[in-house]
Amino acid sequence: xxxxxxxxxxxxxxxxxxxxxxxxxxxxxxxxxGVDGSLRTITAATYNYDNPDVFGADNPGDGISQTxxxxxxxxxxxxWLSYEIHGVQSLSFSSMAGTAMQGPVIFGTQGxxxxxxxxxxxxxxxxENDIQARLYLDRCNFKIALPFADVTVxxxxxxxxxxxxxxxxxxxxAFDPRQFDRDxxxxxxxxxxxxxxxxxxxxxxxxxxxxxxxxxxxxxDEGAFNASWYGSAFVARAYTNLFEWDLAxxxxxxYGGYQAGGAASGEIGEIAIRLEAAYxxxxxxxxxxxxxxxxxxxxHLTAVVGLGHRFENTLQIEIEYLFNGAGDPxxxxxxxxxxxxxxxxxxxxxxxxxxxxYEILPILNGSLAWIFSISDRSSLIQPGLSLSVSDEAxxxxxxxxxxxxxxxxxxxxxxxxxxxxxxTYPNIYYMEFKFYF
Numbered sequence: 265x266x267x268x269x270x271x272x273x274x275x276x277x278x279x280x281x282x283x284x285x286x287x288x289x290x291x292x293x294x295x296x297x298g299v300d301g302s303l304r305t306i307t308a309a310t311y312n313y314d315n316p317d318v319f320g321a322d323n324p325g326d327g328i329s330q331t332x333x334x335x336x337x338x339x340x341x342x343x344w345l346s347y348e349i350h351g352v353q354s355l356s357f358s359s360m361a362g363t364a365m366q367g368p369v370i371f372g373t374q375g376x377x378x379x380x381x382x383x384x385x386x387x388x389x390x391x392e393n394d395i396q397a398r399l400y401l402d403r404c405n406f407k408i409a410l411p412f413a414d415v416t417v418x419x420x421x422x423x424x425x426x427x428x429x430x431x432x433x434x435x436x437x438a439f440d441p442r443q444f445d446r447d448x449x450x451x452x453x454x455x456x457x458x459x460x461x462x463x464x465x466x467x468x469x470x471x472x473x474x475x476x477x478x479x480x481x482x483x484x485d486e487g488a489f490n491a492s493w494y495g496s497a498f499v500a501r502a503y504t505n506l507f508e509w510d511l512a513x514x515x516x517x518x519y520g521g522y523q524a525g526g527a528a529s530g531e532i533g534e535i536a537i538r539l540e541a542a543y544x545x546x547x548x549x550x551x552x553x554x555x556x557x558x559x560x561x562x563x564h565l566t567a568v569v570g571l572g573h574r575f576e577n578t579l580q581i582e583i584e585y586l587f588n589g590a591g592d593p594x595x596x597x598x599x600x601x602x603x604x605x606x607x608x609x610x611x612x613x614x615x616x617x618x619x620x621x622y623e624i625l626p627i628l629n630g631s632l633a634w635i636f637s638i639s640d641r642s643s644l645i646q647p648g649l650s651l652s653v654s655d656e657a658x659x660x661x662x663x664x665x666x667x668x669x670x671x672x673x674x675x676x677x678x679x680x681x682x683x684x685x686x687x688t689y690p691n692i693y694y695m696e697f698k699f700y701f
Contacts, residue, residue, distance in 0.1 A: 295339065300338075301334055301336060302698065302701065304697070304698045305329070308327070308329070309692070310328065310690040312326065317671065317680040318688070326690075327357070329356070332353070332355075334448070335350070336351075344408060346407045348405060350402040353399050354397070354400075355396075380454070380497060382453045382489055382491040386401075415457050420451050420454055429441040429586065430617070432540050435497065436472065444660065445696060454471060454473075455471045456470045465502075466503060468499075474492070479550070494520065497516065497518045498517045500516050514542070519561075520546055521563070523543065523545070539568070540567070542566050544590075546564075556595070561607050567586070568585065577622075578622055578623035580620070581619070582617075583616075586616075587613065589613065591612045591613040592613075593613055612637040615637050618633070619633040620632050637668070640685055642684035642687045643665075643668060645665040658698045661694070664694075667687065
């Protein structure tokens with residue numbers, strides 16, 4: 265469970281914020297200058313299956329917590345100019361073997377994704393086996409509105425794609441399919457030009473600077489600022505609406521190679537349809553760490569087909585099938601390295617995702633998500649409840665239940681052999697509190 269030091273800091277921050285009046289801290293971000301903020305704290309406990317190679321001897325459970333304080337500065341000093349700055353202080357604790365970041369990694373909520381970042385704007389001012397404190401710049405950009413285009417320069421969130429679990433076209437730090445908190449998306453160091461060609465048509469041009477990373481996501485290039493052709497991206501995207509269907513094509517240089525893809529979304533009767541696919545042509549990839557065989561990044565196709573419907577009683581159901589060409593069900597250890605470094609969504613090739621949401625009460629929403637790996641017949645089940653206690657505060661309760669074949673000893677001391685993806689997970693039970701001010 266959370267350490268006394270971590271819990272004390274979280275309680276102190278919560279008491280300070282709840283004692284303040286709701287609303288912006290200072291000014292108005294829709295005008296010349298404004299300061300806002302949010303506090304998010306997650307506390308979780310794991311129920312570990314019996315496997316000393318994975319969890320250590322006599323370890324039935326672990327505790328995980330993460331607290332994130334986000335301050336946002338923004339404004340519109342002129343009709344043609346706007347800006348935003350997001351600074352984040354995170355404090356993570358985990359009793360799991362290894363580092364304090366292992367808990368957030370499981371949730372897909374780690375503080376800083378390292379792809380597409382040329383500027384190292386993070387300071388780990390405490391970094392121990394069980395506790396990590398990190399101060400980092402999540403966004404810092406300004407937008408210029410020209411007569412023919414909008415130009416945004418700096419660290420910014422960029423989202424392409426409309427699917428729920430998986431977005432092959434969303435190459436710039438897409439949300440993790442397991443991620444239950446999607447309030448904020450991490451930023452990348454980019455120049456973006458948006459050229460409108462009509463009410464529902466336009467062109468997006470994006471150039472992003474980034475570094476080449478190791479197989480485990482750490483910087484290969486040292487220094488506060490660095491970039492490489494391998495780690496950078498230059499993407500063009502065109503979109504329009506034809507016969508009430510949203511259509512998009514996209515292509516260009518991305519991390520580790522070149523991408524070409526397209527998407528379509530619309531409705532057939534009362535059923536929403538989403539189609540999205542992209543092919544990555546990998547170039548000059550390094551070998552996987554010994555003794556694994558293969559490349560860190562290989563050429564592959566990623567495709568998603570999704571269906572959705574919202575009923576009059578507020579029940580909404582979304583179903584998606586993923587073909588994950590970067591997966592390798594015959595070599596799960598190699599697939600795990602690719603997934604942890606951001607090169608693959610999952611370990612397997614064929615997956616199915618289903619999520620149902622329902623408004624139980626005006627202030628209480630329920631959800632149930634299921635991700636099933638057809639490749640190894642393992643499942644991840646995620647029930648959740650979201651309670652809105654005020655316009656500024658929410659509680660989220662949930663669980664992540666992993667089902668499937670468990671790891672077995674491999675014959676190499678201390679290194680388990682994976683038998684399935686989600687069967688490797690412990691069961692996780694969590695509570696999250698979110699407060700906006």
